[in-house]
Amino acid sequence: MMKGIYVICHLMKYDHGLIDAKWQEKWAKEGAYKTSKELKGPKYYILDMFPYPSGTGLHVGHPKGYIATDIVARFAKMRGASVLHPMGWDAFGLPAENFAIKNKIHPRAAVEANIVTYKRQLESIGFSYDWDHEVNTTDPDYYRWTQWIFVQLWKKGLAYESREPINWCPSCKTGLANEDLEGGKCERCGSDVEKKPMRQWVLKITDYADRLLEDLKLLDWPESIKESQRNWIGRSEGAEIQFKIKNDELRMTNDRITVFTTRPDTIFGATYVVLAPENEIVSELLKQKGSIKNESLVFEYVNAAKKMSEIDRSDAKKEKTGVNLEGVFVINPANGKKISVWIADYVLPDYGTGAVMGVPAHDKRDWDFARKYKLSIVRVISSNENKSDFDNWHDDYLNSGKLIQSGSFDGQDSLSSKKAITEFVGGKWVIKYKLRDWVFSRQRYWGEPIPIVHCQSCGAVAVPEAELPVKLPDVDHYEPTGTGESPLAAIESWVNTSCPQCGGPGKRETNTMPQWAGSSWYYLRFIDPRNTEALVDPAKEKYWMKVDLYVGGAEHATRHLIYARFWHKFLHDLGAVSTIEPFLKLWSVGLIMGEDGRKMSKRFGNVVNPDDVIAEYGADVFRMYEMFMGPFSDSISWSTEKIKGVARFLDKVYDLKDHLADSESPDVTRLLAKTIAKVTDDMDTFSFNTSVSAMMIFINEAREKGISRSSFAKFVQILCPFAPHLSEELWSLLGHEDLVVLSSWPTFDPSMIQNETGTWVIQINSKVRAQIIAPIDTPLEEMLEMAKKDPKIMALLESKEIKKTIFVRGKLVNFVV
């Protein structure tokens, strides 16, 4: 049989292709989605995480979040708010650049072509974006302001050059920030990341660590995202304590080692001190010939540690290694004892002070180290396991408890003595963060040039604001060089310039900004995208900020969402924005997986293209199915079977237009009121799946019992945010001249959703034994009367003594016998 002939029987009853196109055209022509220019009245700023336009176009997972924001945007509009709902392109960065290199075209050309595809795809879904507010991070009029923000950071000392070893991806040939790593590998390409000392620009995000942490309280964000940020910032309280170096022959600029500890209460048990191999004190000691007796061994260890990769070094399961600095001792300030000094790579150079005190009795790592090198172990907190058995570690050694062998602190509770002991040893109570400064330069072509000129006499000088943007020049080869310079370094005519300060010869900075730069403030530019005087007009900023609703992927929890908060707080400090946080309410969108349960990927051949779905079912079925699949933030597999349910539903809705009556049963009117209430309430909690189900329930009832024209019109209005094309079609078929999206959200009489009568459940010993239909407000006595008259209840209660009666108004009666 020729299968093709039979497949023609199309699922949809209405011509969605025609209807979609007709209304998309009409919306555009009438400017239905233009943002109001008046800065008055209630406003709603609804934002999506803007995409980078990759060469492969959208798959069905990408628009899921956009559908949700579009629904809320249309809803807000119908409720009378002024809505800002923009879209744009995050087009700088490695993905766009790699695509361009692979396909041998200029990144700019690739990006332009990809944007055309993306825009066509987005428009086919019928989103209500105001394209007048479109931004593109690679547009010089845009990145002028990205560079401007960098200059402000530089002026405030928050952007600085550093030569510390950083993460280097040998495959992408660029330095990376900590945030760009995933388990020690490059987040982009999966290569093992190396530590490489190189000159780089760094932003002092650590200055904002406390505020970034503290202000999470103000945000209506998912708990998981807030928790990720808290973990990332990693606050801990403890003490900085100095251990004096005991060696009179030494002439040190610094004659003490400062350690950081969260357990100052255990200091009487500190039997040695360990420095990170990179600690400056080590190199200083090495410089003084003879101060370390085993110099060459130490030197060797330090070099080996520097070569080691981050993953190898930070593997907790690795056996601990270290070298004693022979001849160097320090004094434990708690008990005056002379103790040894070691270097070991388990101590990290860039956390705390790069030095720790070794308390093997109460720290697992110190225990391992001390056991290996036969260092003494002194217990200072009494333990249940108080055998003098030092062969095995017990986790309860970590617990707090009664102090012993701790001088005058003996007998006190360790936990509450922390601060007193810190004071006793002359230490300082401090707060430390795991968050590191943001490595901000990339040795790649496709990014914003960092607007700095290096001058031999003036050093690094910022390009004057009036000369911004520093445009990204064209190059012959945009492949990364791997030399620590970007391909821009090859363009001498661009690199060589004059110093803005002294006019002498200068060289431009050739590193570019990371992908995250443009997206750290784009939500501000959306408000006022064509402003040539400022990054955003203050009056407009004040009206539109904060972003009321922000939707995007949870994978941005510790990248984009931290960077943007940092920049926003900085701009607030500058007086450029009026709020201390950018995004009030955040929803994370759950992934749509392939039908096989795996992540959609070309590699698995499980990618579903929205173009195909829309061709078969239309934009409205596509939108509604994505919302009906399940809870918005859950990740769920695409199903070519289940989408049929939504298609059938919209067919039924369309079909119903030919069966309208002048009046209807009060049941239908009441259910409509309930449905409106449900859909309205669900907007707040992003429970779109239950909204769709409520609408299905309503349509099932309306088909069975009949529906009036006026009720159907109201239904079409609440359907509008979900299925805008079909709704417009039906609205106009009902005789309306205006657009349904510009109509007012339907109201209902609140008393309608209060049932007058309901089903009462009669229980005996909490088991349901009967149901009685009766008025909701039936009083207690009357209800008991009715319940007892029920034949089944009567039979069951016979010869039983009622011990207790529970009465829940409008719901149930429970006899306990």
Add this chain to the structure above:
RNA sequence: GCCGUCGUGGUGGAACUGGUAGACACGCAGGUCUCAAAAACCUGUCUCUUCACCGAGGUGUCGGUUCGAUUCCGACCGACGGCACCA
């Protein structure tokens, strides 16, 4: 190891502040229409027992609070996510 989120039919999932567990939808089975199929429509569909009614069990496991627990509390098991030699 620490922290967070979550465990409900064959499947996706629903259940408001504790009150009829499984809404809605998919799938499946039977039926209507058809020469036949597709589509559409109707009926049924948690498990066990039963012809059926009735009954019993049932929301990861084990306990607890309560007249009543998917919901609250405790312990455990499992999944996903974040952090992790961070002192």
